[in-house]
Amino acid sequence: MTVVDKKQPTDRLQDNLSQVQRLIERQRLVEELVHRQDMPRHDLVETLVHKQNLTELQQKLAQLHPADIAYILESLPLEDRMLVWDLVRAEHDGDILLEVSDAVRESLIESMDKDELVAAVGELDADELADLAPDLPRQVVYEVMGSLDEEEREQLQSALSYEEGQVGALMDFELVKIRADVTCEVVLRYLRRFDELPDHTDKIFVVDEGEHLKGVLSIRKLLVSDPEALVGAVMATDVVTFHPEEDAEEAALAFERYDLITAPVVDTQGKLIGRLTVDEMVDVIREESESDVLNLAGLKEEEDLFAPVINSVRNRWAWLAVNLGTAFVASRVIGAFEGSIQKIVALAALMPIVAGIGGNSGNQTITMIVRALAMGQLQRGQAVRLWRKELGVSIINGIVWGSALGVLAWALYSSMALGLVMMAAMTLNLMLAATMGVFIPLTMERFGRDPAVGSSVMITACTDSGGFFIFLGLATLFLL
Amino acid sequence: MTVVDKKQPTDRLQDNLSQVQRLIERQRLVEELVHRQDMPRHDLVETLVHKQNLTELQQKLAQLHPADIAYILESLPLEDRMLVWDLVRAEHDGDILLEVSDAVRESLIESMDKDELVAAVGELDADELADLAPDLPRQVVYEVMGSLDEEEREQLQSALSYEEGQVGALMDFELVKIRADVTCEVVLRYLRRFDELPDHTDKIFVVDEGEHLKGVLSIRKLLVSDPEALVGAVMATDVVTFHPEEDAEEAALAFERYDLITAPVVDTQGKLIGRLTVDEMVDVIREESESDVLNLAGLKEEEDLFAPVINSVRNRWAWLAVNLGTAFVASRVIGAFEGSIQKIVALAALMPIVAGIGGNSGNQTITMIVRALAMGQLQRGQAVRLWRKELGVSIINGIVWGSALGVLAWALYSSMALGLVMMAAMTLNLMLAATMGVFIPLTMERFGRDPAVGSSVMITACTDSGGFFIFLGLATLFLL
Numbered sequence: 006m007t008v009v010d011k012k013q014p015t016d017r018l019q020d021n022l023s024q025v026q027r028l029i030e031r032q033r034l035v036e037e038l039v040h041r042q043d044m045p046r047h048d049l050v051e052t053l054v055h056k057q058n059l060t061e062l063q064q065k066l067a068q069l070h071p072a073d074i075a076y077i078l079e080s081l082p083l084e085d086r087m088l089v090w091d092l093v094r095a096e097h098d099g100d101i102l103l104e105v106s107d108a109v110r111e112s113l114i115e116s117m118d119k120d121e122l123v124a125a126v127g128e129l130d131a132d133e134l135a136d137l138a139p140d141l142p143r144q145v146v147y148e149v150m151g152s153l154d155e156e157e158r159e160q161l162q163s164a165l166s167y168e169e170g171q172v173g174a175l176m177d178f179e180l181v182k183i184r185a186d187v188t189c190e191v192v193l194r195y196l197r198r199f200d201e202l203p204d205h206t207d208k209i210f211v212v213d214e215g216e217h218l219k220g221v222l223s224i225r226k227l228l229v230s231d232p233e234a235l236v237g238a239v240m241a242t243d244v245v246t247f248h249p250e251e252d253a254e255e256a257a258l259a260f261e262r263y264d265l266i267t268a269p270v271v272d273t274q275g276k277l278i279g280r281l282t283v284d285e286m287v288d289v290i291r292e293e294s295e296s297d298v299l300n301l302a303g304l305k306e307e308e309d310l311f312a313p314v315i316n317s318v319r320n321r322w323a324w325l326a327v328n329l330g331t332a333f334v335a336s337r338v339i340g341a342f343e344g345s346i347q348k349i350v351a352l353a354a355l356m357p358i359v360a361g362i363g364g365n366s367g368n369q370t371i372t373m374i375v376r377a378l379a380m381g382q383l384q385r386g387q388a389v390r391l392w393r394k395e396l397g398v399s400i401i402n403g404i405v406w407g408s409a410l411g412v413l414a415w416a417l418y419s420s421m422a423l424g425l426v427m428m429a430a431m432t433l434n435l436m437l438a439a440t441m442g443v444f445i446p447l448t449m450e451r452f453g454r455d456p457a458v459g460s461s462v463m464i465t466a467c468t469d470s471g472g473f474f475i476f477l478g479l480a481t482l483f484l485l
Numbered sequence: 486m487t488v489v490d491k492k493q494p495t496d497r498l499q500d501n502l503s504q505v506q507r508l509i510e511r512q513r514l515v516e517e518l519v520h521r522q523d524m525p526r527h528d529l530v531e532t533l534v535h536k537q538n539l540t541e542l543q544q545k546l547a548q549l550h551p552a553d554i555a556y557i558l559e560s561l562p563l564e565d566r567m568l569v570w571d572l573v574r575a576e577h578d579g580d581i582l583l584e585v586s587d588a589v590r591e592s593l594i595e596s597m598d599k600d601e602l603v604a605a606v607g608e609l610d611a612d613e614l615a616d617l618a619p620d621l622p623r624q625v626v627y628e629v630m631g632s633l634d635e636e637e638r639e640q641l642q643s644a645l646s647y648e649e650g651q652v653g654a655l656m657d658f659e660l661v662k663i664r665a666d667v668t669c670e671v672v673l674r675y676l677r678r679f680d681e682l683p684d685h686t687d688k689i690f691v692v693d694e695g696e697h698l699k700g701v702l703s704i705r706k707l708l709v710s711d712p713e714a715l716v717g718a719v720m721a722t723d724v725v726t727f728h729p730e731e732d733a734e735e736a737a738l739a740f741e742r743y744d745l746i747t748a749p750v751v752d753t754q755g756k757l758i759g760r761l762t763v764d765e766m767v768d769v770i771r772e773e774s775e776s777d778v779l780n781l782a783g784l785k786e787e788e789d790l791f792a793p794v795i796n797s798v799r800n801r802w803a804w805l806a807v808n809l810g811t812a813f814v815a816s817r818v819i820g821a822f823e824g825s826i827q828k829i830v831a832l833a834a835l836m837p838i839v840a841g842i843g844g845n846s847g848n849q850t851i852t853m854i855v856r857a858l859a860m861g862q863l864q865r866g867q868a869v870r871l872w873r874k875e876l877g878v879s880i881i882n883g884i885v886w887g888s889a890l891g892v893l894a895w896a897l898y899s900s901m902a903l904g905l906v907m908m909a910a911m912t913l914n915l916m917l918a919a920t921m922g923v924f925i926p927l928t929m930e931r932f933g934r935d936p937a938v939g940s941s942v943m944i945t946a947c948t949d950s951g952g953f954f955i956f957l958g959l960a961t962l963f964l965l
Contacts, residue, residue, distance in 0.1 A: 013726075013727065013728055013731055013735075014725050014727070014735070014736075014739035014742075014743075015731075015732075015735040015738070015739065015861065018861065019861070022864075070742075070743065072742040072743060073742075076742070076861075076862070079860075079862050080861075080862045080863075080864070082867075082870065193708070196708045196709060197708065197709055197710075198709075199708075199709050200709065201705070201709060202705040202708060202709060204744065205687075205744070205746065206705055207685075207687060207746070224704055224708070225681070225682040225686055228673070228676045228677065228679075228682060228704070229676060229677055229678075229679050229680065229681060229682060230677075245494050246493075247493060247494070248493055251493050251495075252495075255493075255494070255495040256494075258494075258495070259494035259495065260767070261764075261767050261768070261771065262494075262550075262552040262553075262556070263494075263550065263552060264684065264685070264764040266685065266687070266746060266763070283746070283763055283767070284741075284744040286767075287740070287741050287763070287766075287767060287770065288741070290767065290770055290771060290774075291741065291770060291774070293774075294770075294771070294774025294775070294777070294778070295774070295856070297774070297778050298774070298777050298778060298781065298852060298856070299852065301778065301781050301782070301852075302781070302848045302849055302851075302852035302941075303845055303848060303849050304849050304852060304853065307856075308853055310853070310857050310862065310863065310867075310871065311870075311874075314874055314877040314878050314881065315881075317874070317875075317878045318878055318881050318882065321846070321849050321878070321882075322882070324845065324849075325842065325845055325846060325849075325882065325886065326886075328841060328842060328845045329838070329842055329886055329889075329890070332837060332838040332841040332842060333838060333890075333893070335837055335838075335841075336834045336835060336837060336838050337834070339833055339834040339837070340831075340834040340897075343830045343831070343833070343834065346826070346830050346833045347827065347830045350823045350826050350827045351820075351823070352833075353819055353823070353826045353832075353833035353836075354816045354817070354819040354820040354823060355816060356833075357812060357815055357816060357819070357837060357840070357949070357953075358809070358812040358813065358815075358816050360837070361808060361812040361815075361949075362805065362808060362809060362812060365783055365804065365805055365808045366801070366805060368782045368783060369782055369783050369784050369801050369804075369805075371782075372778060372779065372781075372782035372784060373784070373788055373790070376775070376778070376787075377790050380559075381495065381498065381499065381556075381560075382556070382559055382560045382790065383560075383790065384502075384560070387562075387790075390562070390791075391790065394791075394794055394797070395797075397794040398794050398797045398798055398801070401794065401795075401798050402798065402801075402802070402805065406805065406806075406809055409809075410809070410813075413813070417820075461782075469837070469841075473837075
């Protein structure tokens with residue numbers, strides 16, 4: 006009996022990575038040696054060293070969990086990644102493809118030919134296959150489909166018929182179903198006939214002859230129940246169920262709220278068609294939050310750290326272009342006041358402060374509203390109440406920080422009027438930021454757009470152009 | 486037998502909220518009526534209507550899951566929230582306090598007196614109590630502690646001894662433990678003696694007489710095993726274990742990676758001291774991603790949407806002040822070049838573009854690096870390689886977008902030299918952004934700081950001041 010490994014998972018992960026990196030380095034060294042002195046008499050020895058090294062690496066990889074190999078692949082530069090990928094045992098290829106990030110998956114799939122891909126994904130379940138299908142060459146999908154039995158093919162087609170982000174695209178079909186009129190004893194005997202229960206099985210689905218969901222029997226309940234008790238008597242009937250068309254993010258929120266491990270997916274007639282598991286929901290939560298962060302930073306999607314430069318340029322150019330457009334508009338606003346700036350050059354130095362603080366404050370407001378919308382905590386009727394509150398915050402901030410900067414401007418440029426304009430402009434721009442911060446996301450939501458995408462860019466555009474306009478406009482009115 | 490509710494969880498949640506809101510509105514109306522016409526002869530009728538309405542609301546609330554009540558409390562303005570909170574059955578108070586967000590929890594706890602709080606949290610498990618303890622008045626914690634038995638008190642003290650963010654602060658103590666030398670049959674009989682198995686029980690912990698963890702027996706395995714088989718023969722020994730001092734975020738990553746439902750926590754001697762469950766890990770993932778988004782937006786912590794204005798001001802002022810500081814520095818950089826701006830006023834209109842694009846591009850780089858660091862995918866040795874890649878991206882972007890804007894500037898101001906300066910400045914500022922985008926987070930990580938906090942502000946400060954300096958400096962050198 007081996008002893009439980011006491012090392013922490015993260016350390017173990019890092020250890021694995023460094024071991025693999027060491028072996029790769031050694032391998033590269035050997036390759037270089039072989040390359041440098043290609044005298045035939047060395048051939049044999051070097052080939053031996055070469056082989057031995059690769060075998061060691063292969064053995065190391067064979068011990069690892071597919072998720073660990075995925076981690077290693079993601080952490081390695083391209084050429085090393087391919088070396089490792091070639092050494093991974095073919096039977097795990099499919100699982101690893103499921104685990105790696107989208108960007109890295111692309112690089113791996115590119116390196117495989119059709120037959121390798123068919124072999125790799127042929128072993129997967131229908132729902133897993135559906136996850137990979139969009140990234141696979143069409144020919145591979147057709148070929149694998151041809152080799153499925155009818156039930157699996159139906160499942161695959163069903164899974165493929167839902168869009169990404171819908172519950173139907175995430176559900177699996179590993180259902181353990183029983184009838185309500187049998188005893189717990191019978192259920193236990195039935196379960197014992199399985200070689201292995203599906204992953205995460207924490208409950209069994211109770212259905213009638215028409216496959217309609219009647220309730221669920223949790224394993225925890227089953228284990229403590231009287232063996233003679235009928236399933237119908239001990240099962241739970243207040244079940245959280247999902248429809249396949251439902252939004253996956255909302256399903257994830259429900260999993261979080263009710264601490265679910267698995268949950269049934271039913272169609273509109275109440276027929277059981279699949280189940281959701283918490284591991285998929287964790288991925289949804291992770292991806293959702295990542296895409297929020299990426300959007301805020303102006304990235305289209307997650308990048309492979311080691312992707313070629315051109316891939317990164319492609320991922321980033323769209324948001325840069327939008328920002329450039331808004332910056333150009335702001336620049337033209339300033340251009341309209343060039344006469345004023347020429348007369349009071351201090352305006353040029355002070356105007357970025359007004360615009361910048363407006364942008365920061367607006368982003369604070371908008372982030373709060375976007376979050377509340379995402380959590381379903383904000384009803385449309387409350388918009389005005391929130392707006393008043395945000396206006397209150399902005400007026401306080403405007404007076405406090407505006408006066409501070411007004412005094413600084415007065416001291417720096419010996420003009421009290423300039424200080425007053427500074428303070429007024431800051432307060433007005435903060436009020437603009439609060440207003441747009443409330444209404445941009447609510448309007449986007451109303452028109453069915455995701456308020457998390459692009460609202461930060463929009464608010465910054467408003468507070469930049471608006472800030473320059475307010476400050477330079479006030480200055481032109483009162484100082485010239 | 487009731488039928489399974491086919492409504493989707495999110496709709497059900499919204500329905501509950503609107504029902505409660507309707508009842509509250511009706512209640513407010515009754516209250517107003519009572520208030521307006523205080524003639525004595527109406528008293529009885531109005532008091533009856535009043536009571537009946539509140540009873541209906543109370544009944545509605547009594548049917549709801551604590552998480553649903555938490556959701557309703559979070560979605561209601563302060564005065565309505567307190568009305569609902571007073572009607573919630575006392576026995577659920579503790580569970581609801583656990584479910585609500587920090588900001589809302591504060592408002593609820595403030596409204597309760599000491600005895601109510603003691604009654605509310607007295608029913609909780611040691612680990613749940615430890616979660617709430619930091620928010621409770623000290624006197625309440627002492628009083629509840631006094632009523633615990635010795636084992637529970639030890640558990641509470643152990644849980645309190647760990648910092649937030651450590652595994653020890655999240656583990657619970659609901660362990661089902663067995664010995665390796667009994668048969669599966671015996672285990673099943675032992676389990677049947679429980680009234681209820683702990684939440685999420687998907688595995689049983691196998692320990693020796695000294696409580697050292699020897700392996701785990703998954704329930705799925707137990708159910709399909711031969712009843713005569715010994716636990717020691719069917720248990721798994723390659724167990725992912727955690728130490729109580731470990732970082733909770735890393736534990737959450739491991740849960741995600743290995744699709745865990747529960748996992749044992751052991752001390753340095755390998756003694757089993759608690760367990761982690763996936764629902765806590767989901768909360769960790771959610772909180773971690775939220776704090777990333779909040780930090781990016783310059784918010785200290787999550788806000789109660791309906792908190793008084795002053796609370797919001799307090800939550801936001803720190804980052805605003807930092808931003809104001811950096812904006813002031815940038816303003817002084819511009820101030821140093823006022824002479825040049827006076828001569829070529831176009832510089833004032835063009836300089837925000839150079840600074841803005843640098844900030845955007847820098848934030849793209851820094852977000853990628855911060856994410857890679859958080860996922861443990863970036864080793865320090867790779868910094869230079871990444872830097873070179875980011876420089877490549879920035880040079881391409883600089884040449885493409887810089888030329889575009891250079892041509893625009895040339896067209897607008899009929900000066901090719903100005904266009905060339907514009908292009909050069911953009912490219913240089915993008916290179917600065919790439920450099921700082923790689924080195925700020927890596928340096929913060931090296932000094933043990935969380936690179937997610939404040940790195941966005943720092944890069945923007947660099948690209949603003951840097952951008953103004955580069956552009957105005959080049960203009961002064963070449964255009965005057």
